Amino acid sequence: MEKSHILSILVENESGVLARVAGLFSARGFNIETICVAGTVEKKESKMIISTFGDEQILEQITKQLNRLINVIKVQELTDEESVVRQTILVRVNADESTKNEIFRIKDIFGARIIDAGRNTYIIEATGSEKKIDSLIEILKPLGIKDIAKTGQIAMQRSRKQA
């Protein structure tokens, strides 16, 4: 069955490693829906969180092909059930007298924050699941979204609940 999958890819922090991974996806016709890359505690390592789309067979090929890359240390699928998945978003919205109250109300509902206020616009910061972020965007749209920046999904396996 085709669906979204989130992969956590531990790589060596070397120049070109992002190009290797991204190139592999495009060369083999795999999708990248979101990608998020940053360092880890270890200086020599980076972690990429890639959300992709496909059936089990495609996912297996992606995983195997990634493992073929010399700089890839570990590839792990993070499933919805066993992981926490988050996305952070910054949205610049119109904030005039007529919309300010509405923005405050929405911010509270979504547990978002206003991190910058200008004469006519606010920047809202929110973190949550993809679904939550999508509905925040839907609700803000009528107020006039000026700009948007998303981190893409990041995820981590949940801690074990029992010994």
Added chain:
Amino acid sequence: MIKETEKHTMTGSKILLESLIKENVDTIFGYPGGAVLNIYDELLNYKDKIRHILVRHEQGAAHAADGYARASGKVGVVLVTSGPGATNTVTGIATAYMDSIPMVILTGQVPTNLIGNDAFQEADIVGITRPCTKHNYIIKDVKDLAMTIKEAFYVASTGRPGPVLIDIPKDITSSVCTFEYPETVELRSYNPTYFGHHVQILKVISELLKAEKPLLYIGGGVILSNAAAELKEFAELLDLPVASTLMGLGGFPSDHPLFFGMLGMHGTYTANMAISNADFVVAIGARFDDRVTGKIDVFARNAKFAHIDIDPSSIGKNVKIDIPVVGDVKAVLNSMLELLASKLNEAASSRQKRMKWLEELNNWQYEHPLSYKMGDVIKPQYLVEKIYELTKGEAIISTEVGQNQMWAAQFYKFKNPRSLLTSGGLGTMGYGFPAAIGAQIACPDKTVFDIAGDGSIQMNIQELATAVQYNLPVKIAIVNNNFLGMIRQWQELFYAKRYSFSELNVSPDFVKLAEAYGAVGLRAKKPEEVEDVLKTALSIKKPVIMDFVVAREEGVYPMVPPGVPISGMLLV
């Protein structure tokens, strides 16, 4: 103290060459240029230790190193300059990558301070070759040079082999540091699995012992892992019929009673029928290429599959595999032989079970052997058979791509591994001749033939000068039909004979061309002249071009049309 350090201080160029010697490299194929002048200058001091073969085009260097690697099993090494020198090797690198050939390509690069400046002869060769190398590197500090070379040879030659490129900026080749060649490599993220999982291997054996219609489907992995002897023992022990991919030819003796020929688009009737009717197929170092499987959803639909391969990503890529075994072909076959040693009775009774199957296969072979009709003009198949006869199956055969390649694969009975050099994956016209040069250098005592087409020989004909310079007695047999024959055949069959730009109306006089280069040129126009021309060529210790004027519209058969199950072959 200070003196001690000075003693080991070397330039990058010297470190490079010393490192190559540590890797037992005694031959490199190359072409000088601005960015590698320091290396070339140092190379003169190493004349006695490293033989440099000066090609006439960098693509020739890459294919020659590839042919050298395929014929010898060693890592082929290429040295070229930056920019166009590097980009000219790309086709050769991609060719080696598709066929998993171990190579190390050393490219010059503009000095580090100019990288990214659009400097003269600058190309981002690391970026360009990322998708067609197993791995690649750019050296940013001379201190990393020795370790990188060590890693490159290790990565190229282990696991599923492949080409590795090292890009070396010019300033690195003149910088100095102490030289100490590392003894070992540690790559945290690269650990190929050599020994197959015991449980999986047991499963394969138990299925094989049960199977009534088993088939071994062998590929290039058998040759790459030097497993031909083990494969033969294994097949004979259980009376298992063998069919091979193009890349696997020579991995099992073609004249063996258990061998039923090549699979796929131009495979034998028997091999394609065998896999279509088998109940258990063991793929050994093969990768279910589309040229082998034909219409994939009905490929071998009655069969259970086991797949032995060192590359996990090959397993289950195109066909669902019931018993995957990740491991080196040779190591896995050895484990299977060990396990079978204690099951000799079961092995004997399992042989009984498939007597009927072998009979069926032999009947197919009897009813539909590879065949062609003789006539007044030279038939390409006849030519290849004559080459086989006169070389007793002991030659190294390289091919170009197209009809010449398929006829060579069908009608030369390859007895030994590493005796067929052909671009199976990428299908590179122009591969065969430089590959033959590399093979002749690796195996000076062998007869090396390039079976070529009149189209593809012209794609790297400049290497004739290389062959003459180094007095390499490579024999080039041009199957000359004044066509891009395979294109013409497809146009005949699938495009209503609309021969769109597949006719080569003008070609050089190949006999005169050979003479112009200082080689020998011969020509045969009639079937009765073929043997004499071949004998003459074989008696001459120089490069020889033989121009065989063949039947213009001869086709390669059997042929599986695209999108058709492989049992749906066109037979002549």
